[in-house]
Amino acid sequence: MGQIDQSLLDLETPHILLDQDRLAANIHLIQNIGDTRGVNVRPHIKTHKCLELARQQIDAGAVGITSSKPDEALVFINNGIRSVTVAYPLVVASKLDRLIAGARSNDVDLRLIVDSEVGVKAIAQAAEQHRKQISIFLKIDVGLHRCGLKEDAPGLVGLVQKVIQEPCLTFVGLLSHAGHTYGADDADAARKVTQEECEIMMRVRKKLEANGIEVPEVSVGSTPGTLVSDSYDGITEIRPGNYIFMDRMPLRLKIIELNQIALSVLATVVSQNSDYFIVDAGSKTLSSDQGAHGMPGMEGFGLAYPADRFEDEDREMIVVRLSEEHGFVARKDFDLATGSKVRLVPNHSCVVANLLDTYAVLKDGQVTEQWDVVARGQVH
Numbered sequence: 001m002g003q004i005d006q007s008l009l010d011l012e013t014p015h016i017l018l019d020q021d022r023l024a025a026n027i028h029l030i031q032n033i034g035d036t037r038g039v040n041v042r043p044h045i046k047t048h049k050c051l052e053l054a055r056q057q058i059d060a061g062a063v064g065i066t067s068s069k070p071d072e073a074l075v076f077i078n079n080g081i082r083s084v085t086v087a088y089p090l091v092v093a094s095k096l097d098r099l100i101a102g103a104r105s106n107d108v109d110l111r112l113i114v115d116s117e118v119g120v121k122a123i124a125q126a127a128e129q130h131r132k133q134i135s136i137f138l139k140i141d142v143g144l145h146r147c148g149l150k151e152d153a154p155g156l157v158g159l160v161q162k163v164i165q166e167p168c169l170t171f172v173g174l175l176s177h178a179g180h181t182y183g184a185d186d187a188d189a190a191r192k193v194t195q196e197e198c199e200i201m202m203r204v205r206k207k208l209e210a211n212g213i214e215v216p217e218v219s220v221g222s223t224p225g226t227l228v229s230d231s232y233d234g235i236t237e238i239r240p241g242n243y244i245f246m247d248r249m250p251l252r253l254k255i256i257e258l259n260q261i262a263l264s265v266l267a268t269v270v271s272q273n274s275d276y277f278i279v280d281a282g283s284k285t286l287s288s289d290q291g292a293h294g295m296p297g298m299e300g301f302g303l304a305y306p307a308d309r310f311e312d313e314d315r316e317m318i319v320v321r322l323s324e325e326h327g328f329v330a331r332k333d334f335d336l337a338t339g340s341k342v343r344l345v346p347n348h349s350c351v352v353a354n355l356l357d358t359y360a361v362l363k364d365g366q367v368t369e370q371w372d373v374v375a376r377g378q379v380h
């Protein structure tokens, strides 16, 4: 039997654990991909919402951060991050007002996306009011069918021309997110989705250039796409987020190994019956998300191991059901004492990070620090 460090036993559960060496390895893995392919790395911080981790990404060479929501972005803007893309369509004046005010007073290079005339007008109005120049990306739908214009959308060139006509907006290029890589069956299928993403972006760039519009930047990004792509011709920036933690999704695609996953959840067996160990991490810790963007293909809600046999295949179990405060871990042919600790590897680490206030940071199996999930709850 392995040993659990006392510092882990002292943690109340459920608690998120971050393995510091794996975080560093993941940060360098992606930065290295960016550096060797000649593309900027602008990590999406919706994954970790944590200043310490954003600083590590910047220190490793990231050009700035990507965020989803204005208030999330403002946490980083107010704490020294100097270049921020909010990769989310912003159309509400009050949110734009405080975001642009914050970017202006901190002299931040603020980059926003549009996919509608409503968005262009709303951003232009707020930018003018604060006399702040804003960089604008046109969001392209490359197959996720969430936000963005399809490559053949009739109003595509016209919308970019509207951006160009606004004195406080600078059109800087195209942005996409191929989140449907998570629904792929394997690495080859994920690679194909990523190739298609790049091809679509190149066709849109050509169309704009044929209309006399320069496209200096092309920003793509997802963790599977970054890990499987073999070429980034014409792409200037990647925006992966999940990679800093990883989870069961890239593991399912067989593009990472289990020992690359930096986030786990420490939980306690609080009860048991003939079918299940009941642990104190339910949907309020693991979330009910079985995978990003509701993509199918995952069994259960996470892997579970006795804490002293973490990542030991012989002791691997599955969290098969959740209620709010309880996780149902399907029993195998070994016993676990009620009151003992388990470690869970969630399906989707980004949503887990959003549900708890702090990370316990492990170095050589010992809790050395606690970091705040400081932008947690900043959903406006």
Ligand SMILES: Cc1ncc(COP(=O)(O)O)c(C=O)c1O
Binding pocket: 044, 047, 066, 087, 088, 176, 177, 179, 221, 222, 223, 224, 239, 240, 241, 242, 243
């Ligand atoms: C617009 C956008 N860019 C980048 C990302 C990062 O993707 P991933 O977490 O797969 O790395 C996301 C994730 O949802 C996103 O929505």
